Amino acid sequence: MAEIGKINTLNLVRETENGVYLDGENYGEILMPRKFVTDEVKEEGRATVFVYTDSEDRLVATTEEPLAKVGEFAFLNVAETNRFGAFLDWGLPKDLLVPLSEQKAKMVEGKQYLVHVFLDVLSNRVAASAKIDKYLDNIPPEYEIGEEVDLLVAEETEIGYKAIVNNQHWGILYKNQVFRPVVVGERISGYISKVREDDKIDLLMEKPGYGKIDAISQKLLETLRENHGFLALSDKSSPEVIQGLLGISKKNFKKAVGNLYKRRLIDFKSDGIKLK
CATH class of the missing domain: 2.40.50.140 (Nucleic acid-binding proteins)
Structure with a gap:
């Protein structure tokens, strides 16, 4: 069964001058325009496509993939606004509508917003909502520690x-x-x-219990962040300079630097160390 707003693998039914028609089962035949039809599609008799409605509300299939599909969240830019709502650039020829009723505040052209992509089941149109909270935490979280x-x-x-x-x-x-x-x-x-x-x-950001960062290494990371990701320290720096800046011995500094480098969190530069 075809799913609007998602990736589908559909069987080829027939070919015309405009392209090929795919079996959308419950939605009937769905046109895949000729520019997306490859020899591989013809040979295999099926295509992996994204299904949505075009500007005339007809179902179409494309090999282009949007920046977000139904059920997903994304930060998208507003391409245009009018009395119906805001239209977002989501990587397809037809922009994605955020109806006025789905905006927390009136959206502004050129700005970026976090939205949830959903399917309006009455019109079969894919749309978006900036009212994020109503789409989250609706089912109990069933996760394992470390998952x-x-x-x-x-x-x-x-x-x-x-x-x-x-x-x-x-x-x-x-x-x-x-x-x-x-x-x-x-x-x-x-x-x-x-x-x-x-x-x-x-x-x-890392699996619990795996390669734990010790307190000294964590202090070094925090100091790096406070200094815009760079410290003019190296193994050639004097113990006094290291002690004055970090409050640790040169020996512990070298251990912490080695630990962070092995974990690919920092890089060595000619004049110091830098956060990756």
Whole structure:
């Protein structure tokens, strides 16, 4: 059964001048325009495509993949606004509509917003919503400690970074456990640290218990972050300079640097060390 707003593998039914028609089962035949039809599609008799409605509300199939599919979240730019809502650039010829009713505040052309992509089942149109919270934490989180998850960094707060976990839940990455620069909008892999009694999720960027960073290495990382990711220190620096800046011995400094370098968190430069 074909799914609108998602990737489908559909069988070829017939070929015309305009392209090929694919078997959309419950939706009937779906046109795949000729520019997307390859010899491989004809030979195999099937195609892996993204299905959505075109500007005339007809179902079409394309080999182009959008920046986000139904059920996913993404930061997208507003290409245009009008009385119906905002139209987002999501990587396809037809922009993605955020109806006025799905905006938290009126969207502005040229700005970027975090949205959830959904299917309007009444019209079969793919649309988006900026009302993120209503699409998250709707089912109990059933994760194991140490389980790897997909994260979308959504917002920076005083204590860390709010992230969307597996397109289903909110989670938090605490700043004192983030050991490299993190950017809002970035997609990263993370790990479940804890699911609390109130179903809030604590996250880590590294698997719990694996290659733990000791306190001295963590202090060095924090100092690097406070100094825009660079420190003019090396194994040639005097013990007095290291002690004055970090409050640790040169021996412990060298151990911490070695630990962070092995974990690929820092790079050596001719005049110091730098966060990756």
